[in-house]
Each structure stands twice: as C-alpha cells, then as structure tokens.
Amino acid sequence: MRNGNDHKNYGNKNIISEKSHDQSESNLKDNSSKIINFEKDIKKDIPKNQLISVQKENIISQNFLDNKRNFDSFPGSLVPFKLVKGNEIIPDVQNVVSTVSLGIQLDLKRIALKARNAEYNPRRFAAVIMRIRDPKTTALIFSSGKMVITGAKSEEAAKLGCKKYARIIQRLGYGHVKFLDFRIQNIVASCDVKFPIRLESLAHAHNQFCSYEPELFPGLIYRMITPKVVLLIFVSGKLVLTGAKERKDIYQAFNNIYAVLCLFKKT
Template sequence: MSKAEEAKKTITIENVVASTAIGQEIDLKSVTLALEGADYDPEQFPGLVYRTKDPKTAALIFRSGKIVCTGAKSIEDVDRGLKKVFKKMDSVGIKVDQNPEITVQNIVASADLGSVLNLNAIAIGLGLENIEYEPEQFPGLVYRLDHPKVVVLLFGSGKLVVTGGKKPKDAEEAVDRIVKELEGLALL
C-alpha cells in the first residue's frame, strides 16, 4: 500500500459548516422562548444558537432567516440536523420551504502521514510563495493549495489538517498531493 493510500485511510472529517436560508425574517426573541434549549444573547452574538443531539450539530439562526449549521461530521449530518431545525421551527409557527438550498461552506478534515516531518526543510522545499511558516507564532506550516482550493496545516508530528474544502474528496486530493510533493522532495 502506498504512503498516500495509508494516509488517506486516516482522514477524519472533523467539522462540516453549511449555510441555508428560509426566505423570511425571524423574531429571534419569540423563537428562543418557543425552542427548548435555544441560546440567544444578542450582546454576545447576533444569532440564536440551537443544538441538535443526534446528529450533534449547532444551528446559528439569524434574524434575516439565514442559518449556519456547524459541528456536523458529514454532509448527511448537516442535512439531518437542519431537517430537525426546520421541523422545530415549523412546530413554533415558522413555515420553512420543503427543501431550502443548503450550501457547504467549509469541510475541516484531519489525517496522519505516519511519520515525523521536518517543517523547516518542507518550507524551503515547497517554496515560500504558497507557504507560511513562523514557528514562533504557530507550530504548524500553512500550505495553500490551488487545486483543490484548500489550506493544509502540516505539523511536525506528521498530522495535518485540511480546511476550506467543499466536498470530502477535497481532503483526499490534498493528502494525495502533499504525499507526492513530500516524496518528490525526499522529505517523507
């Protein structure tokens, strides 16, 4: 099995952030009173926070009718979590279209390359135009990829975080590319 295949087996989706809108303004104060467990403190945050348990997500509901779902571990969990939120809103008198469009904004995934990395050598080897590496500021190397359009955080432990993806495949493509580039530089 290649290094890339081994690394891809370790990919775990940590968080999926998606947004939607219900096409109407919402009175957040009255919704907070009607939705059990909703948190709304406009001094701290302009939206209402409503958490679902299965799947474990948080919906950030704004007065404009926009809703951001965060904390999901898959796109399916986003759909299931938002369906529960829509159903709850429906039950308190806020009519929601049957299938509002849901847009994935960001998928954060982690993976393990399975070996210790020399971040100084990687920063030099990959070239400084797409790299940020300031170990005094942050222990990871920040690598911006154009394809897929993601940001990869590489750590000396060999662990990495891929953020900015729009689909789960973006993490796989990023891991493939990182492994190929590091192998090409004889740094993995």
C-alpha cells in the first residue's frame, strides 16, 4: 500500500534534492542493521550504512534485534520454528533471498505511482518496495534495474517471483526489460534438535568457530568453514542456519553440527 504523503511529494520537482538525500541518510542511520548484505553489484545500490552482513563478524547484531519490530518491510530471517516429528531431522527452509538485473534504468517514482502493490519513500530507503502474494515475496527495486527478492520458501519460488516482478515492470511501460544474472544469495533454514545444549561449553571447546555473548544475544554464533554456513544455536536446541547459497549446504552443515551438539547435550 502506498503512502499518501509520498504521492504529494512526487509533484515536487526538487524531491530528489541534495537536501532530501542528506535527510534520507540521516533517517536511515537508525535502520543501518536491517538489510541483508549481498554481492558487490547490489552493494553499489545500497549505502553502506544500510547493510547488515550475513557473513563473518556482522552476522547479527543487537541493533537488528532491537529494530526488527519496527521494520516490517522485510520478512524476518528469524522465523518461528517448526518442530520435527520422528527421529529424522531435516532443516526447514524459511527464506530464500535472490537477486536479478533487469538490464535497464528505472524511474522509481513512476513505478510507485502506477503499480498497486508498490510503495516508495526515498527519504527512508532508495528503492521501491513491491509485494506479490503468489509466491509470497517482497522485492526491492532499484533505479539501476537491479532487484532483491526475499521471502520465498524455495529456490523455484524465488525464481518465479523474480520473473513475475519483471513482468510487472514490463507492463508499466518498460518494454526492454531483461532477466539477467539471476542468483540465489542466501538460504535461511531452521530446525530443532529436541534437546538442550550447553552453549558455554560448546563455545569454549570450539572457540575458533564460535562467538557467544549472552548479554547481547542469547544464541551462540557458529561460523562453519565447510560448508560456509553460519549457525545460530540456542540453549533450547533450536537452530537457525544462514549464509548458504545451495540447499545441500544447509543439510551438510546440519549433519556436521549435529554430532557436535550431541557431545554438549544437557543432562
């Protein structure tokens, strides 16, 4: 749903003035930890102060947790956990993030005015936010023609969503839309091992891979090298796996960590 106040501003020729850009940057400082960090081509479109890394030291921050409630434009990565029945545990994919380029420059104000399912507030964020219901996804559309799609539950749904957004843009008068360089950037999954874990002991024994600061965040952050996946491990036995670009890496990472977690099971 569009913001009525935004539409009033569209008539002002100076809406994209230096002053508004300065104000935009100021307003965005508080939201600096709320957006996923993608590859270099996407970084060019998003100011550095708006990114949160899903790699290495910046995988998650307290600022992200504090502000998550106020930033409902993006489907959350830390989603409710689904309990696994039986003895076989398979991580459940919760979010697939993908990127694609349309190969053309876009007029974001025009798109926001013509599309029913879009909103645009350049003072808050330099992209159109568009949503569709099938597959249920959210797209960030940049003036460069690059798109970031999040919220898909599978790789196939992510690609289908990208194509639907591209068709929407095409119907708005951009006849030369292309579908270039589609990539899966991040897969987020969750699971429950069904037993409590001694996080402090795990952090001490695997200190080269772990970061555990319960005063800031209740989960242990485990950075696996092969495959390159980050795991958020909670004392309850619930896990979030993120950073994978292929589903098989999620499964392999869980298989690797499960044997380790069994050694640190609370009795």
